[in-house]
């Protein structure tokens with residue numbers, strides 16, 4: 287099966303609870319060269335903030351995906367290409383594995399399944415909001431992470447495995463182990479990518495790198511460098 291993310295190298299994650307750098311617009315954000323924009327964050331999410339970002343990005347042709355951190359912030363908007371729905375494989379509370387999902391399906395009157403996709407998160411930075419929120423067990427060796435990745439693909443049919451180091455640059459060996467464990471599922475890596483070299487390094491192992499805080503802290507030129515790093519690694523990838 288072909289998926290849109292087969293063709294991606296770089297995703298920009300826009301946090302609707304954070305500002306852009308002074309003087310920058312969402313038109314600039316959409317012109318960074320990123321392959322897709324994912325809209326989401328852990329804390330401070332509301333439907334209104336989500337809508338503001340979708341509306342501001344809708345006319346520039348970059349694929350837009352919502353990544354909700356809870357069912358109450360999911361928006362129904364035709365400008366979205368789809369929904370990337372996380373499941374946290376190493377969560378301490380099963381609410382973040384299937385509970386939130388069950389509640390979401392129960393309260394919604396019919397979902398657009400054709401635009402709804404799965405992301406198997408493995409959360410590895412214990413100091414991140416997402417680790418705290420989901421009570422994730424971040425003490426995982428590369429072998430553990432590889433096993434989680436295989437379970438996500440082979441037993442749970444997840445479309446994406448997402449190695450999440452939100453806020454800090456992760457362990458490349460761990461990302462490589464996850465990559466080696468996967469056949470068809472797409473590997474996303476996110477966390478602490480701040481320049482060309484970091485983007486290129488993780489792109490050796492991850493199919494897609496996700497850049498978040500850099501947009502809000504440093505701005506669009508810095509993000510553009512990470513796009514170039516991701517694309518440069520892709521060009522030298524022998525597989």
Ligand SMILES: CC(C)=CCC/C(C)=C/CC/C(C)=C/CC/C(C)=C/COP(=O)(O)OP(=O)(O)O
Nearest residue numbers: 327328329355356357372386387414415416452
């Ligand atoms: C079933 C539905 C619709 C939702 C539940 C989805 C789940 C399981 C969410 C768990 C938390 C999660 C994986 C959220 C995704 C977004 C994310 C990881 C954002 C990064 O957050 P941080 O960078 O830690 O937080 P802040 O940037 O807000 O500080």
Ligand SMILES: O=P(O)(O)OC[C@@H](O)CO
Nearest residue numbers: 452453476477478498499
């Ligand atoms: O904000 P950063 O550290 O770039 O992380 C990106 C993303 O993985 C967060 O969910």
Ligand SMILES: [Mg+2]
Nearest residue numbers: 327452498499
């Ligand atoms: Mg964040």
